[in-house]
Amino acid sequence: MARSLVLEQLPREQSRHQLVVQRLRDAIAQGHLAVGERLPSERELGEQLGVSRTIVREAIRVLAAQGILTVRQGRRAVVDADLSTASLRPIRQLIADTARETFGDVMDARLILEVASAERAARRATLDDIAAMAEALEHLRTVQAPSAPADSAHAAFHRAVARASHNLFLERMVDSLLDAQSAGQRWETPHGEDAMDIALLPLGYEAHAKIFRPIRDHRVAAARRAMHEHLSTTFHRHPRAGH
Numbered sequence: 001m002a003r004s005l006v007l008e009q010l011p012r013e014q015s016r017h018q019l020v021v022q023r024l025r026d027a028i029a030q031g032h033l034a035v036g037e038r039l040p041s042e043r044e045l046g047e048q049l050g051v052s053r054t055i056v057r058e059a060i061r062v063l064a065a066q067g068i069l070t071v072r073q074g075r076r077a078v079v080d081a082d083l084s085t086a087s088l089r090p091i092r093q094l095i096a097d098t099a100r101e102t103f104g105d106v107m108d109a110r111l112i113l114e115v116a117s118a119e120r121a122a123r124r125a126t127l128d129d130i131a132a133m134a135e136a137l138e139h140l141r142t143v144q145a146p147s148a149p150a151d152s153a154h155a156a157f158h159r160a161v162a163r164a165s166h167n168l169f170l171e172r173m174v175d176s177l178l179d180a181q182s183a184g185q186r187w188e189t190p191h192g193e194d195a196m197d198i199a200l201l202p203l204g205y206e207a208h209a210k211i212f213r214p215i216r217d218h219r220v221a222a223a224r225r226a227m228h229e230h231l232s233t234t235f236h237r238h239p240r241a242g243h
Contacts, residue, residue, distance in 0.1 A: 005032055005040055005048075018166065020049055020059035025168040028068065028079055038076040039069070107235045110177050111228065113170060114158060118211060118227035121164035122220040129164035130216050136160050137212050141205045157208050161215065161227075207233075 005027060024045075027033055039045065039060070042053045049056070060077050063069040069077040121129065136157035143149040155178050162174035207230050214222035 017051075017055045017058040017062065020045075020051060020055055021062050022166055022168075023049065024059060024063060025068065028081075029168060029172070033079045035079050035081065037079050039079070041076060104235075106177060107231070110174070111231045111235070113173050113177070114161065114231060115224055115227045117162045117165040117167070117170045117174060118215060118223045119220055120167055120170070121161050122215045122218050122223035124166045125164040125215055125218070129160070132160040133157060133164065133212050133215065137205065137208055140208055154208070157212075161211065164215065 024039070033039065040048075042056045042060070045056045046053045060069060060071060064071045064077065068079070068081045070080040071077045125133075136153060136159075139153040140150070140157060143153050158178060159171075159175060162171045165171065211223065211226040211230060214220075214226055
């Protein structure tokens with residue numbers, strides 16, 4: 001028997017199947033539904049979310065095509081994939097254990113994933129997504145670097161871009177890489193001063209504004225270029241580059 005699942009109703013102007021897809025993905029990722037559990041009925045989901053059964057059915061079809069749900073004739077859909085952050089712990093631990101040896105690989109993975117997330121964010125970002133990016137960007141403008149708040153604001157911006165991609169796997173992988181890097185973010189400067197990721201600090205607000213603007217304006221190619229330039233520059237200016 002499925003556990004009682006309570007989902008917040010969708011805004012009327014956003015009652016589309018992709019939003020239902022995202023809401024169900026989030027419920028699975030947050031552990032409200034585990035692998036092997038059945039979803040509520042289409043009628044129950046439709047009532048909770050304020051959408052028609054047709055929209056719910058289409059969302060379930062999308063999730064089934066992605067391998068997240070299994071659907072059998074005449075039965076409720078069953079969760080078939082673990083999207084929880086717990087499933088990424090081995091990746092985080094690997095990065096933490098081999099940070100010095102794998103720094104280049106981690107940055108290369110971030111480049112691949114975050115350029116893709118910026119492209120998709122430029123296509124799919126909602127008003128709420130844009131507001132979240134703008135808030136993180138404004139925080140970058142106001143914090144003093146080097147500092148923990150500066151590092152936090154930087155990570156918050158990159159996480160907001162990944163969320164705006166509306167691809168849960170991209171979002172979780174970017175989160176995992178940022179979390180792992182954050183654990184070892186203090187480096188020795190040439191003068192022996194302890195600083196937070198000194199390569200990121202000279203780039204600061206304007207480098208991230210260059211990523212934000214094309215995403216906000218839905219300029220896909222420009223968003224890709226801006227993220228690629230930012231992460232490439234970050235890597236090449238980092239004290240660990242080449243080590």
